[in-house]
Amino acid sequence: MTMKMSAQTAVADDVQDPSSQSTDSAEAKPTANYAEIIYNGIWKNNPALVQLLGLCPMLAVTSTVVNALGLGLATLVVLVGSNIAVSIIRNYVSEAVRLPAFVMIIASFTTSIELIMQAYTYELYQILGIFIPLIVTNCAILGRADAFASRNPILPSAIDGLMMGLGFMVILVALGAMRELIGQGTLFSDMHLLFGDMALHWKLTVFQNYPNVLFAILPPGAFIGLGLLIAGKNYFDEKEKKRIAAAKAEAGPAESKRVRVTGQAG
Template identity: 75%
Template sequence: MATKSSAEIIRDGLWTNNPALVQVLGLCPLLAVTSTVVNAIGLGLATLMVLMGSNLAVSLIRNFVSESVRLPAFVMIIASFVTCAELLMQAYTYELYQILGIFIPLIVTNCAILGRADAFASKNAPLPALLDGVMMGIGFLVVLIALGAMRELIGQGTLFTDMDLLLGPMAADWGIRPLEQYPDVLFMVLPPGAFVGLGLLIALKNGIDNHIKARRKAAEPVVAGSKRVRVTGHVS
């Protein structure tokens, strides 16, 4: 397996191979808890921690684990880091932990984490594996926050409410309500709204990718007879 450069790993995690928008993995927690920004950040940070730890640990033991116990070993490693994340949330953000509920332990079954452990960390050195975990975790976190912000704003007419559950009393007044008499849109708070919101984000990413491809194609040199002509026109 060819080793990816750091730039490729960063680009893959944040955009090209984003676990939520491209691989479409981890949909259960992604759709279930993103009704507010604070819920999305809490789950995203827990997932990021588990991705970093599991990728690094799997990479360190990759040459010492036989093929027959490879996947069980990976699951045990992931479960250990999920337990650490769970205990930390119980200690420091207990109310948020109660809100997220079963979706914190369910990080163990998140296909994005097991997939990165099997597809990348088990085949690469510790530092690239750690970077891959960080970038995939951040990519997942950004999508969670974007979806949470969309659903909270459209569904409840607020942003950043209850941030004190994660950041303490200093964030108690961070909530924003652009419209005082906003009629709540229950659809966006419920799971169907999460599907619609995720679909819009995926469509936006695909639209941006297609626009970039069109611009690159328009700028490529074109062979006209025996001469090479560079097209410099812009695509609107």
């Protein structure tokens, strides 16, 4: 348990402080722990709930599920692509120019995505507007490139990008669903913008004759929705912590019975 905790903390430190990246950037971890990468991306270090990166697109475009899903998918693809590319060049780019190089890579992927969306999902492209090019400035992507992909082999980097992107997308879609449900009383409206004609009838009208709650669709509603999601995550984490502590206490203290161990529960 302690071993696992310390490893996780190390990853967390890397993410929160990319500048701490030291000279050992070429050092690859001997065996990549995929379970941990997945856990980190989806839950423990979730870019949207824990790192709070990429807040701007998250708050701006999540007024409906389809907008959230569109931007989430675009970010996911850019994240996976940039992580792979950065991982490939990690041993050939010098320390001094690494950040410009990363940004160039991310910008190229973003431009490709933008062109693809313009070609295949033109209406969604117009709705998302400036937030597609702004994927370049999403700190979550640069953060992963610098903290993970630049010091890990290709496969773990790709998995990390995928999981971080999924974690981001899941929260985006959850927030979009919340805001769409409260704001308009529907779910999955206009999904054909993303999935074509087969999605024309996906719209679920949850409440009939619903008065539109404009507040939930406006950005302040997004802040409150995100706050509730973070509170929910913290609540589950706290509960889980208590459960583990209780299980530990049940197993019985390993120490001598005479010693009173007060701080053990924590």
